[in-house]
Amino acid sequence: MVQTDNRPRVAWIAGVGASAGLGAALGRRFAREGFTVALTGRTRERIEAVVDEIRRTGGDALALPGDVTSESEMAVIAAQIAQAGALEAAVFNAGNSSSARLLDLGAAQFESVWRAGTLGGLIFGKEAVRAMLAAAGGSLLFTGATASLRGRPPFAAFAASKAALRSLSQSFAREFGPQGVHVAHVIIDGGIDGERLRQAAPQRIEASGGDGLLQPDEIADAYWRLHQQPRSAWSQEIDLRPYNESF
Template identity: 40%
Template sequence: MNTSALSSTAPEKAACVVVVGVGAEQGIGAAVCRRFAQEKLKVYVVGRTLNKVETVVAAINAKGGHAVAYGLDAEDEQQVQALFDRISHQQEQLSAVIHNVGGNIPSIFLQTSLQFFNQMWRSTFLSAVLVSQSSLKIFQRQQQGTLIFTGASASLRGKPYFAAFTMGKSALRSYALNLAQIYSPQNIHVAHVVVDGMVDGDRVNKALLGLGRLVRLTRGGGGLNIEAIAENYWMLYQQSRNLWTHELDLRPYQENF
């Protein structure tokens, strides 16, 4: 966890965490929300579909956590800025922001429309730019903060049928590591998490009328456990500035490199 550089005479603010890109209750975003809420942090559960984030919030609050549902389109600059303006106006301490936006959708390259490429670029990369621009301004004022991006192995090696996804995630990785270089001296921890493998969540398990779950189970390691992923996000947040991780590689024990 970052060490605050704020004056000890300043009034203590309530700490909060923002997780952008929360969908199904069994997904990375929701698991990260639950993990941070366990530590008594107020969690803004942010997603495009309000009824999904409300389900996640209800489960967290039922267990004694403090979560707030917030619906927005992470590709809309005004909507993203409005969220962080709200946090600033409420004088809350923004402790961490997790960007978890962008799904993996396959396509055949020569049959992929420009509209599809634009859609993938906006969800995987543009949304990250908007979220980081708004959050980093607050982190700079506070002189501390943690910003974590959910990446993918596509940022390191593209595979057939995933050119559009590779494009967005490669840009995200370069962008995140560049931000880490710029903002680390300002006591702002920026980390990029490479998620390599099928995730044991609703998006995979319910894909192709349930065949996604079968594919995940037949692959080595059975997929990435979402609670284990969330534990690693918490570990990144807890790190001392004396030794920060800026890129973390997560994969099942039998996943191919």
């Protein structure tokens, strides 16, 4: 945790979609703490809806849509953020799951998942770290999944992408931790009670018993606590799961 300078504190969240999702919950959480939140995702309309929601509750938010796999687009967004304030927290929550049996998994599909989930993490992380090194440090947080630790069919592409992102987070942490940037990886080990799961598997929502799924706002609390950690006791990785999730 740092107080960078007298400019507004900014938290940049990449991977923001529906209001009932983790990216939006992270934006709301950091806005509640007085941050200007810069929200990045692929769909402008969805991002602007979350920005309006945050502003209606008294927070400050910016809609900065873009493709995390594009170096030029991320550089433009980083420059816009620098105009808004001092980047103190950045969360890479982007990525896309894709299912296919291995013999049916084409190179294009595999590469698409890797680009969004791993290459995007590299590009986003570099822009975030550049801003933090120019200030007094900050927090760079990556969203992982059960697939970060083990692969299983039919999610080989997703698992490969998430395992690589985990390794990337460790590399960022070892290089930039000594320079004041707290890098952490959060393994989300279970289903999130958000729009994606509600649409794809409503029966799982019903069977969860109310607290058998991860709640986006409660996950966001854990990210906030990571950002708050004193540098004498930083976590590089934590895992989150419902009480009844097997592991």
